[in-house]
Each structure stands twice: as structure tokens, then as C-alpha cells.
Amino acid sequence: MTCLQGIAMKFKVVLVAMSVLAVAACASDEPVVENTPPAATPTPPPQRVTAVPGSVEDFQETAGDRVFFDYDQFDLRSDARATLDRQASWLSQYGNVTVRIHGNADERGTREYNLALAARRANSARDYLVSRGVAASRIETISNGEEQPVCSASTEECWALNRNATTVIVAGAVTS
Amino acid sequence: MKRFLTVLILTVFAAGAAAAQPVIDINQGHLNPLPVATPPFIGAAPAEAQTGAEIAAVVEADLERSGLFRPINHTAFIEQITDLDLKPRFEDWRVINANALLTGDVEMSSDARMRVSFRLWDVFGEQELLGLTFVTTPENWRRVAHKIADAVYEELTGEMGYFDSxxxxxxxxxxxxxxxxxxxxxxxxxxxxxxxxxxxxxxxxxxxxxxxxxxxxxxxxxxxxxxxxxxxxxxxxxxxxxxxxxxxxxxxxxxxxxxxxxxxxxxxxxxxxxxxxxxxxxxxxxxxxxxxxxxxxxxxxxxxxxxxxxxxxxxxxxxxxxxxxxxxxxxxxxxxxxxxxxxxxxxxxxxxxxxxxxxxxxxxxxxxxxxxxxxxxxxxxxxxxxxxxxxxxxxxxxxxxxxxxxxxxxxxxxxxxxxxxxxxxxxxxxxx
CATH class of the missing domain: 2.120.10.30 (TolB, C-terminal domain)
Structure with a gap:
């Protein structure tokens, strides 16, 4: 009995990585023969639930409710414009929907400046939607300053997520 | 509400010209905070003594927090202050290196008013620097303490205080x-x-x-x-x-x-x-x-x-x-x-x-x-x-x-x- 077989007998399930370690440990030249573990029943891939057209979920899935900004900036990046284009087209399809755009800033500015900066971001998104044909009367804006982070760590990754303008449906959506 | 405090000036034991009174240079003070002794204020009745101790403790904490004063540990005190109107035994305070000494007294009157008097002493110059009495209601004792701390701070630094805030x-x-x-x-x-x-x-x-x-x-x-x-x-x-x-x-x-x-x-x-x-x-x-x-x-x-x-x-x-x-x-x-x-x-x-x-x-x-x-x-x-x-x-x-x-x-x-x-x-x- 090789030492590997001894190990295999002790442990019913032998992980591949573990047997490699064991081989190294035993420094044996003998070929290792193992039974292939029984195939597991595949878990079904997550069912893609299609949101009810015209619902808040539909808006979030098909358009995307959030656009992101660079540090201390409020001009729209190309990825932000693409998202806002989808928002505008969705909003033209559901003409009763009114929205509120929340401007947000990361924690790396002073609190009062961040209120003003986040207001600029909300307004950038609003102006773009209006330029794409959404009636200004359907859009209001609010500045959250740095008060509503969506990511809690003080890291570059979180700051990038926290610099955003988020379009929230206020009324007129189809109930899902 | 605004004028709830009455301030009286106590008779000051003027002991000649204020020659070498302790003065804090506020720009240097933190390097060498002034040693100050703040024994409990005197109170004849237990409730008065209790409030007197609390007031002195608040004053002491205010002064300490400013960084300009170093309160002396009470266990080092030699003289026990028993009468606000008697001069302290300066040598007892000098020997523990108190440069300034704050003594005080609390009296509750029958009309639910409280009189808090204090005297600030220059221990080495053996003279009184300041004496004031506050008359107020007992629940205002903390504000009285802060006002006393402000008065002490002003007297010793020449700057307006900030504790009653x-x-x-x-x-x-x-x-x-x-x-x-x-x-x-x-x-x-x-x-x-x-x-x-x-x-x-x-x-x-x-x-x-x-x-x-x-x-x-x-x-x-x-x-x-x-x-x-x-x-x-x-x-x-x-x-x-x-x-x-x-x-x-x-x-x-x-x-x-x-x-x-x-x-x-x-x-x-x-x-x-x-x-x-x-x-x-x-x-x-x-x-x-x-x-x-x-x-x-x-x-x-x-x-x-x-x-x-x-x-x-x-x-x-x-x-x-x-x-x-x-x-x-x-x-x-x-x-x-x-x-x-x-x-x-x-x-x-x-x-x-x-x-x-x-x-x-x-x-x-x-x-x-x-x-x-x-x-x-x-x-x-x-x-x-x-x-x-x-x-x-x-x-x-x-x-x-x-x-x-x-x-x-x-x-x-x-x-x-x-x-x-x-x-x-x-x-x-x-x-x-």
C-alpha cells in the first residue's frame, strides 16, 4: 500500500489538490488511480425573471438607474450617456412616469461642497434626459451630498460607486 | 432666563500692589501649564458641601482641559479650607507648588437661591487676585462653575474665557x-x-x-x-x-x-x-x-x-x-x-x-x-x-x-x- 492509498482510504473524498500534495509528500513514482467522483446534479442556472414591462424593476434592468462620475467631476462619461440614452428611451415609452434624480458624492470632499457637487451631478443627468426629449416637468433632482453612500469602505472602488446620479421612479410605473 | 445670575464683587483683600502675580503667556502656556489648587468649595450643610465639591470639580476640569493649567492632586493638599473669609496658609500651598489657589463657598438661602462665592489667590505673592459671588438657583450650579472657570482664566491669562458656552x-x-x-x-x-x-x-x-x-x-x-x-x-x-x-x-x-x-x-x-x-x-x-x-x-x-x-x-x-x-x-x-x-x-x-x-x-x-x-x-x-x-x-x-x-x-x-x-x-x- 502506498502512502497515498493509505490517505485515500482514510478520507472518502480526496480533493485533487490534496492528492497532489500527498504525492509530493510521499515522493512516490507509482501511478495514482482514483475513481472519478460521481457527477453532481447540475444546479439549474438562475432563472432570468423578466420584470413586468413598465415597472421599476423593468426600468432598472433594461435602462439602468445609475450613472457614475469621475472624482470631483460632474460631466457625463460615455458610459453614463449610454445609460441615460436607455433611460430616456424607456421614459418615452412610459410617459406617465415621473422621476427624481439623486446626486451623490464620495467622502473625499468637504460636506457643503459635496452638496453642491452632487447637485451638479443630478443636474447633468437631468439636462441630458431633457436633451433626449424627456419633459423637464417629469424630472426633479435632489442632492444627497455625501450622505447616501452605496458602498461603505473608504476605498477607490467604493468611492467610484458612490459618485453617482441615481434615477428613482417617483410615480407612474406599472406595479409589478 | 437671560439675567438669572447676579454677580457681586467680593471685598478683595488688597495686599499691596500686584507685583508678581501669576500670569500665563497663552502662547507658551501649554509647555508649562500653571499649577493650580482647587479644593472643594466649603458648604456648612451637607447639600451645600456636596454642591461645593461638584462646582470645584467642574472648574478644575475646565481649567485642565484648556491645557494652560495643571490641577494639583487633592491628596497633596495640607491645609483644609474652612472659612472663605480667612486668608489661606500660603506656605501650605507653596510647599505643594500651587501657584494659584481657588477657594469657594456655597450657601443655600431660604428663598431657594444659592450664593456661590470664590476667591482666587496668588500663592507666592500672598495676595487675593479676584473675589466674586454669584447668586442664582441651585440647578444652575454647572453654569456658575463655568463662569468661575472663565473668571479664573481671564484673571490669569488676560484673555476672555470660553467655558460658559x-x-x-x-x-x-x-x-x-x-x-x-x-x-x-x-x-x-x-x-x-x-x-x-x-x-x-x-x-x-x-x-x-x-x-x-x-x-x-x-x-x-x-x-x-x-x-x-x-x-x-x-x-x-x-x-x-x-x-x-x-x-x-x-x-x-x-x-x-x-x-x-x-x-x-x-x-x-x-x-x-x-x-x-x-x-x-x-x-x-x-x-x-x-x-x-x-x-x-x-x-x-x-x-x-x-x-x-x-x-x-x-x-x-x-x-x-x-x-x-x-x-x-x-x-x-x-x-x-x-x-x-x-x-x-x-x-x-x-x-x-x-x-x-x-x-x-x-x-x-x-x-x-x-x-x-x-x-x-x-x-x-x-x-x-x-x-x-x-x-x-x-x-x-x-x-x-x-x-x-x-x-x-x-x-x-x-x-x-x-x-x-x-x-x-x-x-x-x-x-x-
Whole structure:
């Protein structure tokens, strides 16, 4: 009995990585023969639930409710414009929907400046939607300053997520 | 309420000319704090003695916290003070190196009034420096203690005190992604804490009126963030005017009759002045830059504010009508939240450079910049009533914010006790 077989007998399930370690440990030249573990029943891939057209979920899935900004900036990046284009087209399809755009800033500015900066971001998104044909009367804006982070760590990754303008449906959506 | 304290001058045992009275050079004091003895104030009845001990302890803590005084451990005391009107045995205090000695006495009278008398002694000069009596109601004992501490501070430093004052701040609780922010007020030493809002909505940046009776703050109570006023006496919250826009960054004028604030319109933030009686607004800045965080000069004739009109946040001064705008900050980095010293000589600010926040001061022409404290986040300085100490909030990376104080010299950096996390402190003027 090789030492590997001894190990295999002790442990019913032998992980591949573990047997490699064991081989190294035993420094044996003998070929290792193992039974292939029984195939597991595949878990079904997550069912893609299609949101009810015209619902808040539909808006979030098909358009995307959030656009992101660079540090201390409020001009729209190309990825932000693409998202806002989808928002505008969705909003033209559901003409009763009114929205509120929340401007947000990361924690790396002073609190009062961040209120003003986040207001600029909300307004950038609003102006773009209006330029794409959404009636200004359907859009209001609010500045959250740095008060509503969506990511809690003080890291570059979180700051990038926290610099955003988020379009929230206020009324007129189809109930899902 | 305003005149609840009666102050009497005690007969001073004038022992010749005040020759070598202990004097603290406030710019050097922290290096060599003055040893001071504060034995319990005398009280004939147990309740009086109890209050007397509590008053002396509050005075002692005030003096110690200033960093200018070093209270002597009571176990070293030799003489027990038993009569306020007898001269202390100076040699007993000299031998434990007390430079100043504070003695006091508490008397409750039959009409539910309390008389608190004290004498401040120059131990080495063997003379009385100061003697005062306060007459008030017993529940005001803490304020009497702070007034005594102010009197001692004034006598020994030549500067106005700051202990009889309050702090309004934002008390924070809960995880970062759903942080609750409540308006809270407390005495300068952390006592008498009260919450002024219940945490159902976020509040930010409270500021005192010059009378300390009204607080202007930013509230998210309605959909839009807007400036609200809170009246401490009546407990009434009120939205400022009927303005559809976001309004923020409020500051009272020194006469209390107007409020400088920022109003946002279509993404553009500008500074306005509101007459608090007529509620009429006049616009002070124009243009597409972010103009915000205005504060008045002590004479009420100028406003210092921050603007990113140059491309980054910098400090500017303008006249009260918006004219004669001039930039004063030219260092590297961004400058924000300027606050004029009550003495008028300095402007405190937040500086952001190389990813760090600092609290600093500069003269009103922008010269003499000095940084006093820094941190991952350090923001929002507020002046003590005498312009000697700055309070601000600070947060280390991944931590929760707290309130800190630092002397104008950059020494005596201390955490201010708050219940849990706290930010956005504002220091009241001396109470009236």
C-alpha cells in the first residue's frame, strides 16, 4: 500500500489538490488511480425573471438607474450617456412616469461642497434626459451630498460607486 | 432666563500692589501649564458641601482641559479650607507648588437661591487676585462653575474665557450605509446633552445665532435639503422661508438679523443673504462656479467663502453687498469651510491636499498659513468664543467621526467627549 492509498482510504473524498500534495509528500513514482467522483446534479442556472414591462424593476434592468462620475467631476462619461440614452428611451415609452434624480458624492470632499457637487451631478443627468426629449416637468433632482453612500469602505472602488446620479421612479410605473 | 445670575464683587483683600502675580503667556502656556489648587468649595450643610465639591470639580476640569493649567492632586493638599473669609496658609500651598489657589463657598438661602462665592489667590505673592459671588438657583450650579472657570482664566491669562458656552453638533449612529444623524446640544464640557431631532431624517451643519438661542441647520425633513431654524427656548423647528430650491451652508450675521446661505438652482450654487425679519433674499455671487460656505467677519461687513471659480476650491473675501471679491488662499491644495475668528484676525479653514484633510488658520490677507491638525478626514473648524481654541470633526479611514479640539498654537489636541460618533460641531458664543 502506498502512502497515498493509505490517505485515500482514510478520507472518502480526496480533493485533487490534496492528492497532489500527498504525492509530493510521499515522493512516490507509482501511478495514482482514483475513481472519478460521481457527477453532481447540475444546479439549474438562475432563472432570468423578466420584470413586468413598465415597472421599476423593468426600468432598472433594461435602462439602468445609475450613472457614475469621475472624482470631483460632474460631466457625463460615455458610459453614463449610454445609460441615460436607455433611460430616456424607456421614459418615452412610459410617459406617465415621473422621476427624481439623486446626486451623490464620495467622502473625499468637504460636506457643503459635496452638496453642491452632487447637485451638479443630478443636474447633468437631468439636462441630458431633457436633451433626449424627456419633459423637464417629469424630472426633479435632489442632492444627497455625501450622505447616501452605496458602498461603505473608504476605498477607490467604493468611492467610484458612490459618485453617482441615481434615477428613482417617483410615480407612474406599472406595479409589478 | 437671560439675567438669572447676579454677580457681586467680593471685598478683595488688597495686599499691596500686584507685583508678581501669576500670569500665563497663552502662547507658551501649554509647555508649562500653571499649577493650580482647587479644593472643594466649603458648604456648612451637607447639600451645600456636596454642591461645593461638584462646582470645584467642574472648574478644575475646565481649567485642565484648556491645557494652560495643571490641577494639583487633592491628596497633596495640607491645609483644609474652612472659612472663605480667612486668608489661606500660603506656605501650605507653596510647599505643594500651587501657584494659584481657588477657594469657594456655597450657601443655600431660604428663598431657594444659592450664593456661590470664590476667591482666587496668588500663592507666592500672598495676595487675593479676584473675589466674586454669584447668586442664582441651585440647578444652575454647572453654569456658575463655568463662569468661575472663565473668571479664573481671564484673571490669569488676560484673555476672555470660553467655558460658559455650548456645542451643537450632529450625533451619528448606525452603520455607514444607513447612518442616523441627529441634532444634539451639550455644554462645552459635554454635560447636559440633549437631542433636538429624533433621527427620522438627516440633519447637517448646525450653527448658532449670536444670542445662542437659535440654531440654523440643514434638514432632509422634506424632500429637498433645506435650511431650518430651531428655537432652543420654544423647541420649535421652522423651515426657512418658502423656497423650492435646495438651501444649505447657513451662517448668522454677527447682529443675528440676517443669514448668509447657499441656494442651488439648476445645479449652480450661489451665496445669498436673507433678512431674517422680512425673509427677503439678496444674491451675492453669480456665475457657474460652486460658491458656498459663507461666514461673516466679526464686524459683519465682509463675508469669507469658498469657490471653485479658479478650477478648485479656494477662499475668497467679499463685501457684504457682494462687491470687491478677492481670493486669499494660494497654497497648494483645496481650501474650504472658512470661518472668521471672533477676534477678526484669523480665518480657520479645511484644507485638502495629497489625500489628507487638515485644519488650519491664515490671516485675512491669506498670509501666515499654519496647519494645526490633520487626518484622513478633518473638517469644519469652529472657534471658541475667545478665538483661542478650534473644534472640528475628524475621522480616520474606516472609522467613525468624532469631535476634537486644538489650541491655536497647535497644541493640546483632544477628543471632545460625545455620546457615540459625532460630527459638524459648532461652538456657541459665551452664554448671556
Amino acid at each position: 455650548r456645542i451643537v453638533f450632529v450625533s451619528e449612529s448606525g452603520p455607514r450605509l444607513s447612518r442616523s444623524k441627529r441634532l444634539a446640544i451639550m455644554d462645552q464640557d459635554g454635560a447636559n446633552l440633549r437631542f433636538l431631532t429624533n433621527g427620522d431624517y438627516t440633519v447637517l451643519t448646525p450653527r448658532f445665532s449670536p444670542s445662542s438661542q437659535t440654531i440654523a441647520y440643514l434638514s432632509y425633513q422634506n424632500t429637498k435639503p433645506q435650511v431650518h431654524l430651531f428655537d432652543i427656548e420654544t423647541g420649535r423647528h421652522e423651515m426657512l422661508g418658502n423656497i423650492p430650491n435646495m438651501t444649505f451652508a447657513p451662517r448668522f450675521s454677527p447682529d443675528g438679523n440676517s443669514l448668509a446661505l447657499t441656494l442651488e438652482d439648476s445645479g449652480n450654487s450661489d451665496i445669498y443673504l436673507m433678512d431674517l425679519r422680512s425673509r427677503q433674499m439678496s444674491r451675492l455671487t453669480t456665475g457657474s462656479a460652486i460658491d458656498t460656505s459663507p461666514t461673516f467677519s466679526p464686524d459683519g461687513r465682509q463675508i469669507v467663502f469658498e469657490s471653485d471659480r479658479s478650477g478648485s476650491q479656494q477662499l475668497y473675501i467679499m463685501n457684504i453687498d457682494g462687491s470687491d471679491v478677492r481670493r486669499i488662499s494660494f497654497g497648494s491644495g483645496r481650501y474650504a469651510t472658512p470661518v472668521w475668528s471672533p477676534r477678526g484676525d484669523l480665518i480657520a479653514f479645511t484644507k485638502i491636499a495629497s489625500g489628507r484633510f487638515s485644519i488650519g488658520v491664515m490671516r485675512q490677507d491669506g498670509s501666515g498659513e499654519r496647519l494645526l491638525a490633520d487626518g484622513f478626514r478633518a473638517e469644519g473648524p469652529t472657534w471658541s468664543p475667545n478665538g483661542r481654541v478650534l473644534m472640528f470633526w475628524r475621522e480616520e479611514r474606516g472609522s467613525t467621526p468624532g469631535v476634537w479640539s486644538v489650541d491655536l498654537t497647535g497644541q493640546n489636541l483632544r477628543r471632545v467627549e460625545t455620546p457615540g460618533a459625532a460630527s459638524d460641531p459648532a461652538w456657541s458664543p459665551l452664554l448671556q
